[in-house]
Amino acid sequence: MATPHTSRRPDALTLEVVELIGSVVARYHEEYEEAAAGHALTGAQARLLSLLSLEPLPMRRLAQRLKCEPSNVTGIVDRLESRGLVERRPDPADRRVKLAAATDEGRRVARSLQDSLRFAREPLAGLSDEERVALRDALRRMLGEE
Numbered sequence: 001m002a003t004p005h006t007s008r009r010p011d012a013l014t015l016e017v018v019e020l021i022g023s024v025v026a027r028y029h030e031e032y033e034e035a036a037a038g039h040a041l042t043g044a045q046a047r048l049l050s051l052l053s054l055e056p057l058p059m060r061r062l063a064q065r066l067k068c069e070p071s072n073v074t075g076i077v078d079r080l081e082s083r084g085l086v087e088r089r090p091d092p093a094d095r096r097v098k099l100a101a102a103t104d105e106g107r108r109v110a111r112s113l114q115d116s117l118r119f120a121r122e123p124l125a126g127l128s129d130e131e132r133v134a135l136r137d138a139l140r141r142m143l144g145e146e
Contacts, residue, residue: 027119035116039109044068046113048076049085049102053110056101058091073100085109 010018029043036046044066051057051065059077063070077100080086085106091097102110124132140146 028117031117031119035113038116039113041109041113042076044072045076045080046110048073048100049080049106049110050113052086052100052102053107056089056099058097058099062100080106 032046033043036043039046041049047066048062051062057065059070059073062077063073066073077086077088081088084103086100087103088098089101091099127135
C-alpha cells in the first residue's frame with residue numbers, strides 16, 4: 001500500500017521548493033569549487049581540509065564523511081600532505097590507527113576558504129533571526145536531525 005507521500009504527484013509548491021533547493025546547492029558547489037581553485041585545490045581536497053581543520057580524523061571516518069572509498073581519501077591526503085597542509089599522526093587512543101590532521105597552514109587555508117564563501121552568508125544576513133531559525137529548523141527536519 002502506497003503512503004500518501006508516494007501515491008500522488010507532488011504539488012506545485014513542493015516542486016518549486018525542490019527546484020529552489022537544487023539551485024542553492026548548485027550555486028554553493030560552484031562557489032566552493034571557485035574558492036578551492038583559488039587555493040589550487042580540488043573541491044574534494046578543500047572539503048577534506050575543512051573537515052580536518054575541525055579535528056584530526058582517521059582515514060576511514062574521513063571516507064564516511066566524504067561518502068567515498070578509503071583508497072580515494074588516501075590519495076587526497078597524500079596530495080595535501082605533500083603541500084604541507086595535512087599530516088599523518090598516530091591516534092593516541094590506538095597507535096595502530098593513523099589520524100589525518102590539518103597543519104597550522106592547513107587550518108589557515110581552511111579558514112580562508114570559509115571566509116571566501118559569501119554566497120550563503122550575505123543572503124542569510126538579510127533574513128531576520130526568526131527567519132534563519134525557521135529555515136534551520138526546517139532543514140534539520142528534512143534531514144531527520146530534529
